[in-house]
Amino acid sequence: MTAVISVFSKCELPLKLSSTSEARIGSLYIKKYFRSPPRLAYDYSMPVQIGQTAATFADPIGLLKDCHRRIERFLETLLRIADTKQGAPLGGDERAALEGALNYFRDAAPRHTEDEEDSLFPRLMEHAAAGDPVALAMIAELEDGHEQANAAHEEIDRLGRRWLAQGSLTAPEAARIAGLLRELRTFYERHIATEDNELFPLAGRMLDAQELAAVGSEMRARRRLQDELLPRSAA
Numbered sequence: 001m002t003a004v005i006s007v008f009s010k011c012e013l014p015l016k017l018s019s020t021s022e023a024r025i026g027s028l029y030i031k032k033y034f035r036s037p038p039r040l041a042y043d044y045s046m047p048v049q050i051g052q053t054a055a056t057f058a059d060p061i062g063l064l065k066d067c068h069r070r071i072e073r074f075l076e077t078l079l080r081i082a083d084t085k086q087g088a089p090l091g092g093d094e095r096a097a098l099e100g101a102l103n104y105f106r107d108a109a110p111r112h113t114e115d116e117e118d119s120l121f122p123r124l125m126e127h128a129a130a131g132d133p134v135a136l137a138m139i140a141e142l143e144d145g146h147e148q149a150n151a152a153h154e155e156i157d158r159l160g161r162r163w164l165a166q167g168s169l170t171a172p173e174a175a176r177i178a179g180l181l182r183e184l185r186t187f188y189e190r191h192i193a194t195e196d197n198e199l200f201p202l203a204g205r206m207l208d209a210q211e212l213a214a215v216g217s218e219m220r221a222r223r224r225l226q227d228e229l230l231p232r233s234a235a
């Protein structure tokens with residue numbers, strides 16, 4: 001029996017994990033759907049952390065950083081599966097982890113790109129246009145990076161779904177998905193470092209409280225969250 005667990009976080013919604021055995025999410029055991037405890041050489045459920053996101057929509061920059069940590073962890077999950085299994089048939093926990101990570105990058109991660117490209121970047125560019133060409137160039141490079149990453153994610157998704165549907169990948173397909181994931185890891189290391197260490201501090205200096213609140217408000221609207229799911233501080 002395959003159970004589907006919806007995991008709600010403030011940053012990306014909805015995220016669904018499918019599992020054929022007990023799934024552990026952070027310290028929370030979902031025993032309603034499963035009977036026996038997992039026997040995992042590696043705990044693939046670790047990327048999902050319920051209730052561990054410190055930031056709220058009142059702190060949009062903090063939320064964006066939280067999303068970066070999720071991107072890193074889900075990418076690491078994909079890499080670990082690709083490197084250890086090399087296209088071979090997957091166990092139940094591995095299938096669930098692969099599907100969960102693919103779903104994250106297909107359904108949730110794009111909201112993060114929209115947060116940056118539609119809410120944060122335009123406001124920063126407005127300020128930078130007044131005399132900060134270095135900032136403008138940095139933002140343009142980050143946008144270009146998003147496009148390149150999207151292309152890689154699309155191919156990874158196709159190969160990953162084929163792996164799930166057919167049960168295995170050919171040797172060339174396995175090498176291709178592993179290679180794409182390694183390239184993405186290299187890309188994200190630089191891209192995320194630029195955003196965390198240069199862009200976000202710049203946003204803190206350039207944007208006033210009203211502008212930051214507007215970014216947070218747009219991020220919240222983008223996810224169409226019900227008010228009752230939001231922490232009071234985010235309202």
Ligand SMILES: [Fe+2]
Binds near residue numbers: 113116142146191195
């Ligand atoms: Fe980005």
Ligand SMILES: [Fe+2]
Binds near residue numbers: 112
């Ligand atoms: Fe980002």
